[in-house]
Each structure stands twice: as structure tokens, then as C-alpha cells.
Amino acid sequence: MKQGNERPLKLVFFESSLELVPQELWSHPSVYKAAWKRGKQPGKTLLDSSLHHQAIRQARLPEAEKRGRPDVVHILLLEALSSPLNEAGVLEIYIHTIGDYVITVRPETRIPRNYNRFVGLIEQLFEEGRVPPNAPTPLMEIRPMTIRSLVRLLKPTHTILYSWGIEAPRRRTREIAEEVQEAIEAGSTVVLLLPGYPHGNPRDSTIEVAEKRYTPLARLEAWTLASHTLALIADRLGLL
């Protein structure tokens, strides 16, 4: 399945709900109180709707429904990294964020299971650009990058977007899995684009990079769409 060092399935969570608190929110009481409690500057903490809900509403941030949900990305990463596809050398994981950064995640990364530690790690990643900061081959790296640049860089033969909130044919998850399996077994590389946020629809700039677009039978939570799609692909490949 593995072709040299190349992992054929590139999973991209798009517009993921992961960002530092934007400057216009720094002076909001809920924001600086939460940051102060942790001994941090507001601009070095993650936007988190469970702490900053009021501030997000009052500031009328654009695309507010997608933002401040590191918990969603945490579960997506836990599910993707512990997928049999990752173990088998099939999967590569990328997090494209709402602020147009891309985080590359090495397959052997062990993400903290505890949410608060996960938040601390991602804050360090935003500050240092890589974690661990001084390792010769960091487990995660972040750099500014649009989804279009990422896909261009990955040079896939197939780019599949599977999401609610787009005008596209309905497909059962098993049909996506079948398409991915056939492509991989033919020696192709596939970029699979899944939403990295809880609510809202994909941006046009995301939709445009996908050569094929499908929508699932039902509106699932982002982590269910991801875990269930990975499960059916692993099943088709005989890994589950």
C-alpha cells in the first residue's frame, strides 16, 4: 500500500476551528480574565467559545459559528491518529485552519489526551512554529498557507470534498470509501477534505479546490463524519 515514503491518503481538515484570540477581543473581560488565570497574554491563548462566548458574540466576528472550538480539532486529531489507516502507513494528516495556517502532523505524534494539555500544546505551536520546539524533526509544524497552496503542494491525483453545506450529489460514506480505495490501489494519491469546524458551510475557496464534491446522507457532527469515513475506508482496505 505504501509507496516508498509516500502515504497515499492525505486527510485535510479544512477551515479548522483553531486560532489565537484575535486582537479586537484582547480587552474583553472574559478574555483577559481567562488568560490572566493561566499567566498568559490574551494574544497567546487559543480562542475558546467555552470561555469567550460573550466576547465572540459582542465582537461580531465573521464566521463566528465556525470559531473558537479547539475541542472539535482535538477529537478529530485523536480519531485520525488512532485510525488503523495511520498505523498501516496509509494516512497523512493536515489541519488547515480558519486563519489560513496549515499544521502538518507527523504520523507518530501522540496528541495529549487531556483537553487542557492539548490547548497548551497548540498555543506553544502557534508561538514557536513547531513542537517540540527544539527537536530535529518536530511532530507538528505550522505555517501560513491557503488551502489552495496546500493542495497544490500535495499534488494529488484525486481531490475529494465530503461535507454538508455544499451543493453536491449525496453519497453514502461507503461510496466515498470505495472511491478512495480504488484510487489508492491504482497507485494514486488522494486528498480527502473534511470540515474541521462544528457549524457553518465550506468557503467558496475550499469548494473550488475540490475536483469531486459529495454530501453525506445526514448532517453529522464533524468528528462523526471523520471517524465514520475513516472507519469505512479502513474496512474497505481490510484493516479493520
Add this chain to the structure above:
Amino acid sequence: MKQGNERPLKLVFFESSLELVPQELWSHPSVYKAAWKRGKQPGKTLLDSSLHHQAIRQARLPEAEKRGRPDVVHILLLEALSSPLNEAGVLEIYIHTIGDYVITVRPETRIPRNYNRFVGLIEQLFEEGRVPPNAPTPLMEIRPMTIRSLVRLLKPTHTILYSWGIEAPRRRTREIAEEVQEAIEAGSTVVLLLPGYPHGNPRDSTIEVAEKRYTPLARLEAWTLASHTLALIADRLGLL
């Protein structure tokens, strides 16, 4: 699929890693400091290895590898409640805990997405016996109960244990899904037993209640075993 009010698939997470801090740990510095910070008595807080790791080790708690991981149960619940099987009226969810309590979870429960709020909710559940405490029909209830009593109460026609760490035939997840589907479509009720802890093996008392026992192809994380098994069942039932 639904038979009257009866939901045919009873998902039981066994020996789940959810308990209050046991008394022998109350005086450990890491325990009372963490409780004090939250303005709580140690015995009213959840055991959490991300806070109490040292105390757990020093006290040499039995089955330590299974304990203090509310984060595992959090993800299991998020995955189960947002499964298409729950939406379709197929699934009932039970959490049997390591201390022999059983938590019943109503299908319409919206579990907090944020980990710290989830912990607070479960602490309230342990204290009050139900949440919300004053609702006529609570979303979650807890009572002392062994896994044997729970299974007897549920009166299933099939009881299937799917886990690592047991001597049992290996089965692909799709085979489990097929067996569950066939039973449900024949009008039977199925108890499906999945591990609710990160490490360690099922107790004999758990193994004994299962009429059928299978082990997966690979050692997966508890949440991956759960989400992938639910995915394949949903697929078989045409819900995904």
C-alpha cells in the same frame, strides 16, 4: 427498526474510567490542591490521571491502568450520542463504571463539548444521582449496579463482547456489524459490550456475562473501537 419505545441495540461501555477520588487519595497534595483550586472537596471531584497521576501511582490503586480517565468516557459519549444509530432510534447507551455504578443516558442528551464542563456535570451526577437534578425526566441517572445486574435488566436475546485482552476468536468489525444487523432485523435485542477504559483487560465478571466474545484485528484505542464499530453497524443498516 424501532419496536414501540424499545431501542434494539443496547451499547454498554464496561468498567468505564469514571469515579470520584477514592478516600485513600484525599490527603495527597496533588489531589487536595486540584480540588481546592476548584473550591471542591477532594471526594467530590473526579479521579483524573492528568491531575492525580502521582497520587494514583503512590497509592498503588488496583487496576490503576484503567482508572482516572474521564477524557476517554467523554469521547465515547460524544461518539455514541452523535452516531446516526442514535438519531434513528436504534441505540441505547449505558455506562458501567469501574466502581460498579451504571449511568443511563437518554438519547436526547447533549453532552458538554468542553472537557472541563463535562467533568463538572459528571461530578454533579455522582453527587445528586441525576442531572439535571430537578428535571422530571433526568438526562442521566446513576445507581450502584454490577454489569451482571445490568445485562439481566436489559433482557437481551444476544450479548456480544468485542474487546482486546480476552481469549476469543478474532473478528473483523464488519462481522460484528453483520451479526448485530441480522439480530436487530430479526426483532431481537442486542447488548454490545465495549471497553470504557484506555488500558488493561476485561474482568472475568464482565467476560462471563457475554454469550459471544470476539476480539478485533488490531489493538485500537477505546474510542476508535467504539466509533468504528458504530460506523460499520450504521452502514449495514443503511443509515450512513
